Amino acid sequence: MIAAYPSAGIADLTAARIGRISRESLSELARKAGMDGLVLVGKSFVGLGGGSGGTGLSTGMLGESFEAVLGAVAASGGMEAVRESYFRMAPLPGKLRDLMAETMRSSTFKG
Secondary structure, eight states, X not given: OTTTOTTSOHHHHHHHXXXXXXXHHHHHHHHHTTGGGTXXXXXXXXXXXXXXXXXXXXXXXXXXXXXXXXXXXXXXXXXXXXXXXXXXXXXXXXXXXXXXXXXXXXOOOOO
């Protein structure tokens, strides 16, 4: 991110990174994918709302559910499948996307 945004301060870059992986942002991606209507909860959560349209799922629970799905994607398809899935739902700004694509092409990381 530093190479993509050389004039940005460390605090700004850290805030941007945290904003992409916070429970709130992951919860929003889960809602966007319709997961709030797919995750089953026990009777003790039904009707509590919790910020998820009456499903009983809290923002944290929905964000964690999204993380669990990404974990399943990683287990079955590897990290490249996770990256493709995540960035399809939450695209990066062009300059950063291009920099990350170049980094991944030249990386020996096999995650």
